[in-house]
Amino acid sequence: MPDASASSPSPPPARRARRPSPARTARTREAILAAALDIFLERGFAATRMADVAARAGLGKGTLYLHFADKAALFEGVLQAAVGAPLAGLAGAAPASDEPVREALRRLLGPVLREMETSRRAAVIRLVLAEAGRFPEVAAMYRRIVITPGLAAIRALAARAAARGELRDAALLRHPQLLVAPVVLAVLWNGYFAEGDVMDPEAAFAAQLDLLFLP
Template sequence: MSDGRDSPGAPRPARRPRGPSPAKTAGTRGAILAAGLATFLERGFAGTRMIDVAQRAGLAKGTLYLHFADKEALFEGVLGAVIGGPFLAAVAAEPGPGETLRDHLARTVLPLLRDFEGSRRAAVMRLVATEGPRFPALAAIHRRAVIAPVTAAIRRLAADAVARGELRSDALVRVPQLLVAPALMTALWNGLYGAEEPLDAAVAFEGFLDLVFGPAPGQGG
């Protein structure tokens, strides 16, 4: 009778190949997004090639295509990582107990704007603004990855603030894009006039909050 052990000559069952670890996959994706961001800003959307991004990331071209099917998908990933994800997380988060919408926006959005140029978020917005008219797919990606989810979250927050009596009108409910206006205006201004008269996105956003909600407590007025 067999004792349940393999005989010396019996073939061993084949081991299943292990896939990459989640940490390695995330690291590879992060390297691709960083290389994609740098290449898009350096060469523009039209001038960027997938092979250039792969080489910059230190990867084989085939590895790049395992994560992103084409240049449009890569650009959408870059937009989501640099702008859409951080801003959506900020505006979609629920205000704390007793926290006003103004305080919530100051707590969540202002930190993203204090390093608006250094984080290259402003540069990405300028890229979309300048190349979007020539490449409708680019504008459509930006709308899908950033504008649509962020404005939907803003509209919900604004409607709640109106119901609580924190807003004097429903303008932000009707036109949620107004909340994005300070960042967009700052990005375009600095691209045109920043060498002589740079604007600080955080300061511009604080001014917008004053216009919408009135001066913050302690500011007077």
């Protein structure tokens, strides 16, 4: 009797599922974050739904959950992209060896401050301030992503400026929040109170540098 096994064709090898390319994954994530930013700013944190973000991005809800486990993770992604990533870039850009800290701050922060509104970074900050009281997780992620690294960078720059005799007094060493206080004021003023009297964040920041640093 002939050997059936010898004449039977071998089963085809199992096909491996193709994974999306890194570039496609990055594009999908960018589309999700752009849609999420739109909806968070339109509706606030509480009223935003994952299904609506997926629909705005033109994706299935399952695809959205492959990238972000829940709404808090999605909001954290938006916050990281809008505010955390630019801040990290600035924190890693140290002044040149002979550059005064005051001039380095104007050089590094000027472009960011000029686009606070057009980039919608200011709108994201206003949203955080509006929602942080009701949602402690929003306040906690903003502190982790923005406040803690930001204050660490300011303290390091203030110490450098103090060592070089560039500060008017020790106020910035005691209260590093003073450096960005006029920027926060401009964000709030322009969002809620301006009525045509718009406050320039870059000009306000420059005025604060005049108060904190020696000429």
